[in-house]
Amino acid sequence: MLRGLACALALLAVPAYAGLDDARITLVPFEELDGWEDDNHQDALRVFLDTCRDLDEPQWRPICALAQTQDDGKAFFELFFRPLLIEDGNAPLFTAYFEPELKGSRHETSVYRYPVYAKPAEATGQVWLPRRDIEEGGAIKGRGLEIAWVADPVDLQFLQIQGSGRIRLPDGGSIRLGYGGSNGHSFKSLGKELVRRGVYNEHQVSQAVIRNWVRRNPEAGHDLLMSNPSYVFFRKIGDVSASKGPLGAMNRSITAHRSLAVDPKYTPLGAPIWLEKDGAEPFRRLMVAQDTGSRVKGAQRADIFWGTGDQAGKLAGKIKDDGRMFVLLPIQRAYALLPEDQ
Structure with missing residues (x-):
């Protein structure tokens, strides 16, 4: 029955997939995927189902319907x-x-002095004021855009780099934050700026190092923070269980070690991805493309969602590796993208 359905799916029209004119595309058999046999494909299928319902193209709809009945991922x-x-x-x-x-x-209190802002209407669809004007110049202060206040400007900027987070309140409650837009300026790395200034070598820089250096050098530290003109705004997320991950680009909760941020120019959101990350701790796993990021650009560029909290942050900050990733596409769409000589 499954093979009969596979043949029927192959007859469906193949929608255009823009953005691949400059790409080299190679079909790879499953048996050549390193570690494929050892993964928990059923876990990957559950994550795939989280966003599959949002894929509304003809080739995805029947596959997503069938996926809900499978017990062999x-x-x-x-x-x-x-x-x-x-x-x-x-x-x-x-x-x-x-x-x-x-x-x-x-x-705002004497401890919590740094505002987390929602996006102002005038910041939509253009390059707007840089970070210095927003934070130092108070361009939107007092306009009711403050969602919360935090204690550390370095942590606030790291929160903006991640694009989502949680604010733990003194009464034990919390505010869940999702990405709300940006001011349109290009991101400039604080770590690379410290290296450029001769403060540290590249291998010495980490979030903890940056945070401690800013605290020890308040004036120079403030200037360092302002050197990144990019500014990210947030929105409150009120309908996500505390046990689930933050919302990704598909407006669904993402899953630690299974959700991937990709460049949608090359990788369609919602698609399964086989990831072979090398480095000190190789990582072989079937992921799902459920998020994007301003720093994630390129066909072989991806960001693994590692989880919530400080420990996840420490581990995530150590990952910067090469490897390969493979996009899994419905059969007919995959063959339609191949050059004629394959």
């Missing part, structure tokens, strides 16, 4: 998908991100 993926290696000529880079937890308050 490995057979499902092997039967209805084909892995593609998509390359754009740039070196592969795989990093990780996390959901920070910061202590804060709904009201």
